[in-house]
Amino acid sequence: MRFYLQKVTFYVVAFWAALTLNFFIPRLMPGNPVDVMLSKLAAKGPVTPAARHAVELLLGTKTSEPIWSQYWEYLVKVSHGDLGLSVTYYPATVSDIIGQTLPWTITLIGLATVISFILGIGLGQLAGWKRGMWLDNLLPITTMFQAIPYFWLALILVYLLSSRLSIFPLFGGYDVNGAPPGLNFAFIGSALYYGVLPAMTIVISSVGGWMLGMRNMMVATLSEDYILTAEAKGLRPRRIMTTYAARNAVLPSLSGFAISLGFVVAGSIVTEQVFSYPGIGSALLNAVQNNDYSLMQGIFLVITFSVLGANLIVDLLYTIIDPRTRARA
């Protein structure tokens, strides 16, 4: 019990530290949201000097208050779940924007990461078990795809498969001319279809890492005594491969998987730029470009939460998967 309490306390402290950094870092950037909003307006049409006063009133930017009282206000608001108003998408609230964009990112990138992990672990497991097979040739190919810059790979695939061959759509999250968003078959089908190419690029570029790590761990695990015992006892090879070898070999990869799950939210910016996918990464990019403190903080909060949360869950799961950690506690 004390073990779990210690863990949770640690994560709460880490969360508070992240919140504090979250508050101060955006404010270290030069410029302020009013100036940026006015200059963006000015690019589209005439803006008079009186506009500044109007925009300041509108945004209620209390930049004259001391930083500590702003910080305290911020902590209080976060604890109530009030993330504030977004400047970029004024007057939508930050929670609205996150609510609109987060599901797309989590579904696409989350699913792609899980698929990549399962595929990588599966292939690595087979490659480690049956060394000298044709599967070994897959390793240099997948690691090459991992080394290629992701955006370049994505652009090439878009050009080949979407522009030239028109197999997949060019941009978007779903067919905007078709069924509106909702829990109906047509929309879900359209969303899946539009998500295939982005997911494919993510899987291709990340499966190499999982496969290599798993293969190496399998090779190391296979030389353990208990594998020899299992074989001597006459268990089926498939059972030895999965329940004995793979289960032990996958442990280091699991912690890597936890971290990459946490970064599903943050790591999607490039994907969304290339595919014009309506996720949280592009909202973050717009927020940074517009000095939108509230939206930036809101999204950083979500990222922090998900990374810490994923770590905590896998940490706890580890004690279930690996009995050795329980024994020590």
Next chain:
Amino acid sequence: MRMKGPKMLLTSQRKRTSRGVTVAAGLAASALAVTGCTSGSSGPSASGPNGSGKSQITIFNGATGTIAENFNPFSPTLLQPTLGVIYEPLYYYNLASTAAPKPELATAFKWNAGGTRLTITTRPGVKWTDGQPFTAKDVAYTFNLIHKTPALNTSGLNATATATDDNTAVLNFKGKSFTQEPQVLGNTAIIAEHIWSKISDPAKDINKNPVGTGPYKLKSFASQSYSLTKNTTYWETGKPQIDTVRYISLATADAASAALLAGQVDWMSAFLPNLNDLIKGHKNLTYVNTPALTTSLFTCSNASLGCTGPQTDPAVRQAIYYAMDRTQVNKLAGGGFAAPASPTMLLPDRDKAWIANPADVTAPQSGDAAKASSILAAAGYTKGSDGVLQKGGNRLSLTVQVVAGYSDYISAISVMATQLKAVGIELKSTQLAYNAWNSNETTGKFQLTMDSIGLGASSNPYFTYQPRYSTANTAKVGEVAATNGNYARYSNPTMDAAVAAAAATNDEATQKDQYAIVQKEIVRDLPYIPIYVNSTLTEFNTTNATGWPTNDNKYAFPASWKSWDNGIVLKELKLVK
């Protein structure tokens, strides 16, 4: 250590094969299921007549990422079609030509002699999209609402309005206000009194179901795209012809050009330097080039307001102006699409009538290194040991700030650096993120910065000279100057007096005389050194609609991101049979 007897080998291999086959079959089945689902809804869809036989065009107006719903015509983050397509102004000012303002919701207007009262005659027979009639009372309500709500008053309107009858509205200004005319008549959306009097917070309301008088009304909204449908009770009979207009969001210019070539976008404005090559094989793609913004080197020109550096010397600015080979810069950086600029900072094509001195109509298109050198020599600059001029021990080295990612500006600077080197001026560039660059520009923390002089409320030179050159719109280095204002820190009492005199009258001849004084000052002092008038390329797909503006017929400013003009263009489009 592998231990596989022949028996085990056969068993495991057979099992592996069958399992492999099962997995493969499963994947194939789910893939088929997915394609089965989506074959009903279309694949990569093009716009055009969809299932119900209605016509549609798709517009990309620069929206990136998720779109936030906001049809409030007073909000700074409104969605662009709100102004011009859903709501209309009293008059339409065409910035692409010198034509008089076109009557929209108003048919006539008249100032009194003192410029304190503006009488507007509104158009009869106009209906709001909810069926209620439009009257002058709505016009009066609009201006009174702006006046009494400071958060909405972005133009500094200092007037109250009354409707003397159903077709006449009168605005009473506190002082001489001839210069407010384009803002009042051309830049204010007229809203419905019967809707907005019930809205508690007009500044923050997102106006989900906008009721306007414009050619289109909102049909549906989703965070990635929204569509407008034809207003069947529109006051101009027979217009608009296109049934549906859809706006989409795209992340990058690459995505936009790919969409254009695939026929998925009908109207967009993007600078694509190799545009001619791109559309070579596509017969239904066309474009129009409407140069409108004068790309210039903004200089921090006034030492008395805190500027430091060689650019505070007018001789240096003059030398840069003459040493530049603008033809070469256009060819290498502007794609050949830019138009010649004028040292009066007006557009040589459109504003020739306003330019007093014929010698000032266009800037020299080829470089004159000899003239530049003689100007600098007369000012006391001598060549240093490294080939760079120097005066009093200070090298003539200048740094120009530019937004990282503005590739055409960055190319232009590197071309100019080579050209200026021949004269002995060293030009270095610093690339900054947009926010940092903008912050430096407004606070004057730069020697040179690369920016452009933008579209004013109307083509009257007042809207270029007053914001950019007046002492009222500037500030010391370190303090924030007015947005789109006098970033060059220029302060010239002769100029201020001339601009004030021009503002006090409605008579164009008097204004022209005053502007002649202004032009003499700024052509000599050059706080903004013009390079060229940057192209605005707008691409069209003529498969689904024709009637787009052309180079010969600029009935509207065609950029897809321009407010107000977009309504005019959409009204003029014709169906393709």
